[in-house]
Every structure is written in structure tokens, then in C-alpha cells.
Amino acid sequence: MLAKRIIPCLDVRNGRVVKGQKFQNIKDVDDPVSLAKTYSEQGADELVFYDITASNEARDIFIDVVEQTAEQVHIPFTVGGGIRSVEDFRKVLKAGADKVSVNSAAVKNPQIIQEAAQKFGSQCVVLSIDAKQNEQGWWTVYLNGGRVNTEKDVLEWAKDGERLGAGEIVLNVMDTDGVKTGFSLAITKAISEQVNIPVVASGGAGNQEHFLEVLTEGKADAALAASVFHFEEIKVKELKDYLAANDVEVRRIS
Amino acid sequence: MISIIDYGAGNLKSVQHALSTLGFKTEIISSKEKINESDALILPGVGAFQDAMDQLVSLDLVDPIRENVKKGKPILGICLGLQLFFETSYENGKWAGLSLLEGEIVRFQDDVKVPHMGWNTLIPNPNANLEKGISAGISEKDYAYFVHSYYAEPKKQDEVVLWSDYGVRFPAAVQKGNVYGMQFHPEKSSEVGMKLLKNFGELVT
Incomplete structure (x- = not known):
């Protein structure tokens, strides 16, 4: 049976993993490649590397991180952040990424999904959606880390993404991101339920029950989190034991 | 020397790194001469079936691959590489493959999410040898990483070594003599994948 996936997300700045929480000013750093190895050994199913640098020099360092990870870690990983063109896709895939996630650039130019899917295959095109719910209960797509509301309907955008050729959707709920009150299940x-490609839930993970909820009630195919793993509040191995005990199909390493 | 065929379809580095980590000598090749010289071949691949076949044809690699395999040279097809081994694919049309194995490539039905993406269990065929050979050390509890929308329907079920299940039972690994195929990505399947690549490497070097 296909297992539900657990995916730690690593924010990378200047070649280091930034462990930050939204509402707490904690910052710590770690080497991304060694952290990736650690997660892989603990049984993480995939990894996401998110480039949060701005300068070109830092971009080269990031590509170097991607190359080293591909050499040393034998599980799949997605690269996101700063992907603006098909050429950007090519660069990170060439460096060894398995999938590339695109967010703002796809909102501005949806054709990038189609072009990348045609060039490299749908399996490596991930549409990452930042979403927030307004007071009327309407979910819309946001840009720039939740600062710009596009007024685009989240569900429609997800369907558009599938139609254009995305092979997976990451739904990152901004309201719950970093606040650890649980994923947004509804x-x-x-x-x-409305797309026929895998959906990765992101934003809100605080405890093991949250993962269980989103992988069962929330019908997510995978769950992504950052700080709970980085700060070792949840260990991947223990989380999987817990999920398995609750009848969720997960890959456990012996 | 294990030669990885570069025909513009996919991530060769991961396969090469995995084999190097295991201590096998590898090179990336794309010529007929190099195919003739190699001890064993790996045909990787992601992307579309038709594009991949077109590339093999335009690089003039189809006959060299077939001839070398016929003479007994071991070959491992990974993901799309396995699919190319079969006779026909119905991926957006009907396309001829390398015909190293009998059978067809068909799409998963829409009652499951497509692509089939993630870790799925390996189910050894009852006649599979789990003591030695390509599937040595594999058990029912093992998972491998898959990313694909199409799967093989082999004519001969005894050429399937490992099955997996995604709405339908499909071949995860096949073998016919010196022809080996894996639908999952061993280079991305952590320890289980490394075990399978090691098995292949030891069989051919």
C-alpha cells in the first residue's frame, strides 16, 4: 500500500539552515546536508529545501547545497524558493533535485507550470500554494509570504495547476504557519478530493495528533513541517510509530 | 565498469552517486562504442516514453542496446527505463519500445491519484529468490520510492520479481536473464534501494 509521507522542510540562507519560528525570535543554524542526512536516517520520506536568499552569490551557494545533498542523501527532495523560469527549473534539476516547487511565479505566469511539465515531466513540477481564509470563510491565494492577497480562489487555483500539468500540490496555510494549532483540515x-494528484499539507504542525488528523480526516497524501522537527519537539521515527499505531500506512525503518 | 546511458532523459547523477557510494565504478556514456565496451548497462529515465525512444533512435543507440543485451550483457532499466524494455506503450498514443521484454505499458486508472508518487510496499513474487540474485535480502516489509503514471503489464508473470499495489497489482521489479528492470527509483529508495543496486552491481561486476 502507498504510504503517507512525512516531509521535513529546511529553509536555507547563505548555505545554512535557518531554524526560525514566526512568533518567536529564535534563530539557530545548522548544516543543511548533515541535517538532511539525519532526517533521512530517522525515516523522513522526502525533504524540501527552500531557498530564502536574495542575492545571486547566495544562490550559487544554495545550488551547491543541492548538489551535495543529491550526492549524499538517497531519498527524494524538492527544491523551492526563487523559481521564476523554466531555466531555474533546469538549474536545480541538473544540480540533483527530484522536484521543483513553484509559487509566486506560477500565479504571475501560469504557463510556467505547463512549460516545465512539458520539458521535464509533471512528476517534478510541484505547485506550492500559500493560502489564507478571510472572515467570510473564503480561501484565497497569497503571495510574498502572506502579504499580498491575489483574490484568487484556492480550490480553483489548485485545479488550474493540475490541468496545467503540476504533479503535486503543496498547500501551505499561512494562518496556521508557525502557530502550531494544527493543519487546516477542511x-x-x-x-x-477535487484534484487527482497528491496533496501535501503544510502549516500548523504542533504535535503528533495534528499529523494524524491531516493524513486521515484532511485526506492529505503527505504532511510537511519545519520547526517541530528542527527543535526536536517531534521526532520523525516516533511520529511514524504513532501514526502506524493509529492505522496510518507509513514507511518505518527497522 | 557499469555504464549509465545518457540520452537526455533524467537524473543520472543520483544513480551514479549511489553506485559510487557502494564502491562500483561507473561512467556516463552516450555512444555505440561505449555501449559495446561496457560490462553492464543502466538505462535510467524520467519523462515521456515517446521522447525517450526518439532520443535513443536519434543517438543511434537502439540497435547497440538490443545487440549487447542479446549477447548477454546485463542491463538495468530504472523507472521509464524499465518501461522502454517492453514492446508497446500507450502513453499518449501507441509507441514501440525496445522489445527486450514482452508486454505493454498502460496508464493507472483514475480511481487512484496519478502520478503514483511516494513509498509503496514491495511484494515478492512467490517464485522470487530472496536469498540471492537481484532481490536478495528483500522482504514484504520493504518500501521503495515510486514516481510514475504508467506501469507494465508483462505477458509473462514469472518474469516479475517484485510486485507492488496501487489500485492494481503491477510489477515493481522484473528480470529475464540478463535484463533487469525497476519501476521505482532505487537511487532514491534509501537503504532498500541501495541494497537492490548493490545486488545488481555484484551480479554484473
Whole structure:
């Protein structure tokens, strides 16, 4: 049976992993490649590297991180952040990434999904959606880390993404990001039921129950989190034991 | 020397790194001469079936691959590489493959999410040898990483070594003599994948 996936996300700045929380000014750093190895050994199913640098020099360092990870870590990983063109896709795939996630650039130019899918195959095109719910309960797509509301309907955008050729959707709920009150189950479920590609839930993970909820009730195919793993509040191995005990199919390493 | 065929379809580095980590000598090749010289071949691949066949044809690699395999040279097809081994694919049309194995490539039905993406269990064929050979050390509890929308329907079920299940039972690994195929990505399947690549490497070097 296909297992539900657990995916730690690593934000990378200047070649280092930034461990930050939204509402707490904690910053710590770690080497991305060694952290990736550690997660892989603990049984993480995939990894996401998110480039949060701005300068070109830092971009080269990031590509170097991608190359080293591909050499040393034998699980799949997605690269996101700063992907603006098909050429950007090519660069990170060439460096060894398995999938590339595109966010703002796809909102501005949806054709990038189609072009990348045609060039490299749908399996490596991930549409990452930042979503927020307004007071009327309407979910819309946001840009620039939640600062710009595009007024685009989240569910429609997910369907558009599938139609254009995305092979997977990451739904990142901004309201719950970093606040650890649980994933947003209803919108995750709605998207998962209405597209026929895998859906990764992101934003809000605080405890093991949250993962269980989103992988069952929320119908997510995978769950992504950062700080709970980085700060070792949740260990991948223990999380998987917990999920397995609750009848969720997960890959456990012996 | 294990030669990885570069025909513009996919991530060769991961396969090469994995084999190097295991201590096998590898090179990336794309010529007929190099195919003739190699001890064993790996045909990787992601992307579309038709594009991949077109590339093999335009690089003039189809006959060299077939001839070398016929003479007994071991070959491992990974993901799309396995699919190319079969006779026909129905991926957006009907396309001829390398015909190293009998059978067809068909799409998963829409009652499951497509692509089939993630870790799925390996189910050894009852006649598979789990003591030695390509599937040595593999058990029912093992998972491998898959990313694909199409799967093989082999004519001969005894050429399937490992099955997997995604709405339908499909071949995860096949073998016919010196022809080996893996639908999953061993280079991305952590310890289980490394075990399978090691098995292949030891069989051919």
C-alpha cells in the first residue's frame, strides 16, 4: 500500500539552515546536508529545501547545497524558493533535485507550470500554494509570504495547476504557519478530493495528533513541517510509530 | 565498469552517486562504442516514453542496446527505463519500445491519484529468490520510492520479481536473464534501494 509521507522542510540562507519560528525570535543554524542526512536516517520520506536568499552569490551557494545533498542523501527532495523560469527549473534539476516547487511565479505566469511539465515531466513540477481564509470563510491565494492577497480562489487555483500539468500540490496555510494549532483540515480535504494528484499539507504542525488528523480526516497524501522537527519537539521515527499505531500506512525503518 | 546511458532523459547523477557510494565504478556514456565496451548497462529515465525512444533512435543507440543485451550483457532499466524494455506503450498514443521484454505499458486508472508518487510496499513474487540474485535480502516489509503514471503489464508473470499495489497489482521489479528492470527509483529508495543496486552491481561486476 502507498504510504503517507512525512516531509521535513529546511529553509536555507547563505548555505545554512535557518531554524526560525514566526512568533518567536529564535534563530539557530545548522548544516543543511548533515541535517538532511539525519532526517533521512530517522525515516523522513522526502525533504524540501527552500531557498530564502536574495542575492545571486547566495544562490550559487544554495545550488551547491543541492548538489551535495543529491550526492549524499538517497531519498527524494524538492527544491523551492526563487523559481521564476523554466531555466531555474533546469538549474536545480541538473544540480540533483527530484522536484521543483513553484509559487509566486506560477500565479504571475501560469504557463510556467505547463512549460516545465512539458520539458521535464509533471512528476517534478510541484505547485506550492500559500493560502489564507478571510472572515467570510473564503480561501484565497497569497503571495510574498502572506502579504499580498491575489483574490484568487484556492480550490480553483489548485485545479488550474493540475490541468496545467503540476504533479503535486503543496498547500501551505499561512494562518496556521508557525502557530502550531494544527493543519487546516477542511481546505486540505477539499483540495485533496477535487484534484487527482497528491496533496501535501503544510502549516500548523504542533504535535503528533495534528499529523494524524491531516493524513486521515484532511485526506492529505503527505504532511510537511519545519520547526517541530528542527527543535526536536517531534521526532520523525516516533511520529511514524504513532501514526502506524493509529492505522496510518507509513514507511518505518527497522 | 557499469555504464549509465545518457540520452537526455533524467537524473543520472543520483544513480551514479549511489553506485559510487557502494564502491562500483561507473561512467556516463552516450555512444555505440561505449555501449559495446561496457560490462553492464543502466538505462535510467524520467519523462515521456515517446521522447525517450526518439532520443535513443536519434543517438543511434537502439540497435547497440538490443545487440549487447542479446549477447548477454546485463542491463538495468530504472523507472521509464524499465518501461522502454517492453514492446508497446500507450502513453499518449501507441509507441514501440525496445522489445527486450514482452508486454505493454498502460496508464493507472483514475480511481487512484496519478502520478503514483511516494513509498509503496514491495511484494515478492512467490517464485522470487530472496536469498540471492537481484532481490536478495528483500522482504514484504520493504518500501521503495515510486514516481510514475504508467506501469507494465508483462505477458509473462514469472518474469516479475517484485510486485507492488496501487489500485492494481503491477510489477515493481522484473528480470529475464540478463535484463533487469525497476519501476521505482532505487537511487532514491534509501537503504532498500541501495541494497537492490548493490545486488545488481555484484551480479554484473
